[in-house]
Amino acid sequence: MHSSGVVEAPAVPGPESHVLDAAAHGVLHVTGTDADRGHADPDRLAVAQGAAFLDALGTAGPGDLARADSDERVLATAQDRPPTAISVARWWGALSAATRERLIASAPAVVGNLDGVPYDVRDRANRTTLDAGLTDDATATAGAESGPTTARTAMLEQVRDALHQEPGEGPRRLVVLDTRGTGRAAVAIGDLASARDVSVVVPGMFFTVTGQMHDFTDTASDLYDEQTAVSALAETRTGRGAPASGDGDGDGSTGVTTGGTAVLAWMGYRTPDMSNILSLGLARTGADRLERVVDGLDAVRGADRPRLNVVAHSYGSTTALMALSSGHMRADSLTVLGSPGSEVQSAAELAVRTGQVYVGDAHSDPIAGSGYFGTDPGSAGFGSTVLDLSADTAGVDTGLFRRPVGHNDYLKPGTASLHDVALIGIGRGDLVRHQARRGQGGDGTAQPLPDMYLLRPQDLQPRD
Template sequence: MLFIAAALLTASMHSLGVVEATAVPTSTDARVAASAPMRHAPPEIAPGPAVDALAAASGQAWLDVLAAAPPTVLRAADSDARVTATAMDDPPSSTLVTAWWAALTPASRTVLTDDAPVVVGNLDGVPFDVRDAANRAVLTSRLADPQASTALTAMLGQVQESLAQEPGDPRKYLVTLDTRGSGRCAISVGDIGTAGHVSVVVPGIFFTVNGQMADFTATAGDVYREQATLAPVAAPADGAGVAVLAWMGYRTPGISDFMSLDLAHLGADRLVRTLDGIRSVRTGHEPRLGVVAHSYGSTTAMIALSSGRVSVDSLTMLGSPGSSVTTADQLAVTPGEVYVGGAHWDPVAGTGFFGTDPGLAAFGAARLDLLATDDPDGRGDVFRQPFGHNDYLKPGTASLHDVALIAVGRGDLVRGEHREGDGPDGGVVQATPDMYLVRPQDLQPRD
């Protein structure tokens, strides 16, 4: 049944132009990185013994060699697929990186940021304003490269559009920019380095940097604005304001591989590093840190938070197809702060396709009131209920409001579902193949 829903979903997205054509990635990101145009390393600079030594190092030794390298070596290293792969795929722990960066002189930090922006911009544990500056420099340089491929230019164009600022908008930070293969990107709306409440939004299947980054960042902006309106009732936090990270930090599945958990496991590793990086940079004044995960992203988030490697203050799952996690107690989340919601006519929520459905009562999550349609208690609700698989974070929905309340530490104000009983399906509406599985309007680009 999930296959039917996915097939209809991807067909609708292509017919509406939501998914744009992207280049087919090679089998490894590193191979693509080796051929992609880079900002630095002109032809006359060939990777020499110093770059080879950096490429062979790992952990603290890698950081030490990086800090000692002169600008010419840094420029060559920043174009070496082996070195950039270490920064993006197998970096030193964010705790090591944070301590290393703090010990550098201001002059050394400037040299690293200017001459190795790909490395610095994607290294968890480096301050977010520094990563933003480095990644923006790479974005500008590659957009100006006349030899850039059409696919790369389209991807970078989406990132550039995502960073556009309107008067009065919160500042945006380009936290991750990986142009290998189909790309990875993360953009923060608001300052993760100072905000008291930080949310990381994890997408599900069919999301690509080339196709949806601008829309996904706009969604993060909607979450930000909803949270900001709750400032008068927000729980105390160590920091001022809110920040929402549009985290397209892993390659999400397409129609050919959405039934596999391989990308969820890879994404979980990257999500762990991202969350740990936020905590490391904020050591001593950590924010309230929450994850908002949609669809396949919830499976990815549960794998990450059951790994024992990182913890968060809240987890909100929307339209989840489940995971191997059987109870909320297995997740490194503050007790009582795991939430799950399933909307009307969502063909994915409640399926338990990848294991246990977190919407089941036995799972132990707090279930959001997303199924009521006619205000049965006569309370005059001002928020509409979400409908379909892609409606959860749209302005005006009860689900967006609940997500915002949870993020600012006021999950106590979120209502539970209206239910006459908890059957084996946990009360989630189950779709059948002959139903309207997904409405076309659920998939349209933003107004």
């Protein structure tokens, strides 16, 4: 929705458009070497923006960087109004190895949160910030018999626990860590730098880093496991050539030659609580941040762009719908679960591949379909594909997967919704069962169960 009140279908920007836009705004100042630059003090860093901010970082010495890394003004620039991801990627690529090491060691809170910096570097920097914060908090309470746990300590402990990896699980990388205020964090399961299929999971209201980061990351890991399993089955049984539902480009891939899957547990914005549950302001801020996440992925991957699926729950769906209707972000598919609606009135307004908007409404979910924040994306005429998840919409359950119940059950292991979201995430939305296309020429009737639902042997066994 533009300020004039006229709804327009957003253009889908390509990577080259980001480069041209960044160049037009003077943020692509990149030099061939980082030697012999002028001295950069913390005050210069505190007021610098765009290319000047990056140049100041590259010329600062270890002492100035260390002071800047705890300066709220510098952190606000790096994390709230950073240079464009493409300019960061080019800047980082032009730095010497010695300068990169100096930045990682002395300014990890800055480097770890700059979209456009390689993900392995961000993980290393953010783990440095995490470990230092836990050590500082432990030192501060040393000697006390039962020192109180501070809010920051509780936040950092949640992030630490979220990074714990059991044998056989996908690798976990900490790609966002902001300890200011209520905090922000994002943990990637799998390799964002090489995965063919990338899913970004956006949480809804009442999710906080301090309260749910560990569980939220485990949920993303469950999705990673399911996607990995069905992706392997798709490769061996059907091949990648089968078309995704409504997609004329084969499997929906974009020419990527790498393999595997990655899931990002993105708690990168403040979600509503009881004090601000009626506001859309947090969704708008979250949409801006989500756009930057995708810009960062594009900047790091370049022409090797993965297939991108956004999975958004509850208020997170409102956030994702805003981002994908802004004209600044695109995705190959969008799956919204338990959505309270948004200002977007049609799938045609979204920068998502045709026929690749999916909606899941569970039985006894009071939020799904409420239209609380605007149009229900599962409503007739929106142009979405509605998943068969409600227990009262089919007379006979297959018994393979249980249908989700309530508002917070969608991505639990053993649910039909988790399996469907995994299929969509690997570009096989054509295989989700009993899907019904609503609006834009569809009659809304359920389709029959596909011949190949990509089942594993363990899927045929009873589940708890």
